[in-house]
Amino acid sequence: MRPKQDSIAFARMMAQIEADDNHPKPDDGKITELDLGKQPLVRVGEIYGRAIKYTRSFGLVEWVDDRRVYHVEWFPAGQIKRVDQESWRGRPL
Numbered sequence: 001m002r003p004k005q006d007s008i009a010f011a012r013m014m015a016q017i018e019a020d021d022n023h024p025k026p027d028d029g030k031i032t033e034l035d036l037g038k039q040p041l042v043r044v045g046e047i048y049g050r051a052i053k054y055t056r057s058f059g060l061v062e063w064v065d066d067r068r069v070y071h072v073e074w075f076p077a078g079q080i081k082r083v084d085q086e087s088w089r090g091r092p093l
């Protein structure tokens with residue numbers, strides 16, 4: 001019997017792999033993944049999400065929008081601001 005597949009987790013994993021392949025500055029160093037549970041809550045402009053990976057000058061942020069659509073995008077590190085749980089206004093991931 002095959003184990004049940006989690007299609008949502010799979011889609012998120014594929015989105016992250018695609019983001020890795022489309023880093024805005026491929027020579028920016030090794031992509032480092034943050035451990036689950038140690039991924040900081042962040043804000044980039046009006047986007048509230050979680051930082052999941054980084055290179056020297058970019059961070060990969062994941063978030064869910066108002067339509068409950070999952071997104072991942074690389075942002076320049078200077079645009080990413082850590083926020084505490086009380087200030088975070090994002091949707092649960």
